[in-house]
Amino acid sequence: MSDFNRRYRLASQDIVCEEFDGEMVILNLASGHYFALNKSASVLLSGLLQGVAPETLSSVDGSKLSTEEVNDFFRELVAHELVTEDDPRAPEPLDSAIRDALTMLHEKPTLETHADLADLIIADPIHDSDEASGWPVRKTA
């Protein structure tokens, strides 16, 4: 992550987030990857999507999460192309609800990734099919 002190947003309209009882599911509608966030990760992502800078979220007074854990999580979000740098407006201040949640949650933020359906998404009409097995089995080289 190049700049911890700016706003971030979801990387594209193909990245969708839904929250269920404080736990998020992220779906990449383009790639077929999907992700499960635990409560700590979900709170952090909520803050991020409110426009709070990662640097702010990783240095909350009283937070049970270490700066390293929080920064590692943000790097994972970027590495999986789930979030990207937003416009250069000033980041938002930390919301009290996010702050209170971060002082209570002690579980390391986790991003569980699922790629079992990713192969269904892209098929090369010329190369990636197999007459014996059909689609979506890829032909071996």
Next chain:
Amino acid sequence: MKTLPCSPQLTYVTSANLVEFLRGAIDRARHDTAFLEPIHTLQLHRLQIQLLTRNWHYADLVRQRVFSGEMPFASWDTCRVAVLSPEDSSLPSPPAWGEPIFHPRQFEKLLANHLLRATYFSDPRVWQIYDHQQKFGLLWLTGPHHYCDWEPAAPLRTFLHWSYCFQGMRLVHAGALGKRGTGILLVGGSGSGKSGTVVGGIAHGLESVGDDYVLVETAPVGKYAYPLFRTLKQDLLGLRRLGLEAPISQSRSMNWQEKFEFTSEEINGQTMAAQLRIGAIVIPKIIDAARSTIRPASQQQAMLALAPTGLFQLPGERTSGVKFFSDLIRRLPSFELELSRDPADVSRTLESFIDGVLPCD
């Protein structure tokens, strides 16, 4: 007849000519079938489908595999689906997709502002096209038998998916079991035990509307599941575990997934139920325990079990699908079912759950 882009000279379809090609293909198919009587008319929940084809083999598949019967409500919508190939129609061979990569999501976006839906498979070369404004669909094959491997078990599935999405309903990748009209959705990926649990439940007297894809409607009065396909599927090990190896495996060959296809009538003499009112989402988990147990599951677990395959196995409608599945998860309690080794025990556990505990709004 106007000049159509799907003329024999057209070899490739690209993003640039896609919409024009799809509209032309539908027009061509409508012209070809203008004087053809429907070979079969399907009565599904709030949908009637008239099948237009000279492909007797495919017509038989539809007749045998797609559920059709007395439905609780009259059909809201009627659409026609033509199944055509160069051997049985005036259509040429379907053209190929002319770009290096066929990306379903990008394809979906090209059609987002049109009442058109389509998908393409390269091997075999198949176009599936649906024009919702004209309520007309086209399954365009290179030959009468040249459809995708998964088509026989669920003929017309893609057209059902699109047509129902426009009506606000959805094909859900789930099995369903119930008793006296009330039941559960069983959700999970391949190998999670959904189908085996459904087949076992049917064998032990429970009702079902399907083991793989069912239609779900979320109405103000409740959430309901309806049957779409008569086909159930199990591999040899599953049949053996359920005590069904002899009557099923010895009378037919396996499909492309090395599974045997059969109907509920072959198990218990009963057809699929007309509908089930759904009171819970259940996530089966194969742990091979001595006794089955049901315990609450998180909504996140339920969403992960339900949504991805439903979104990525069926073409298009992904954004609407996320909303549909999320709403469904939030409106139903979720449970995890740890499956024992004994199918009878699994069915008894589910029956007790449906009878005594299942909350319904």
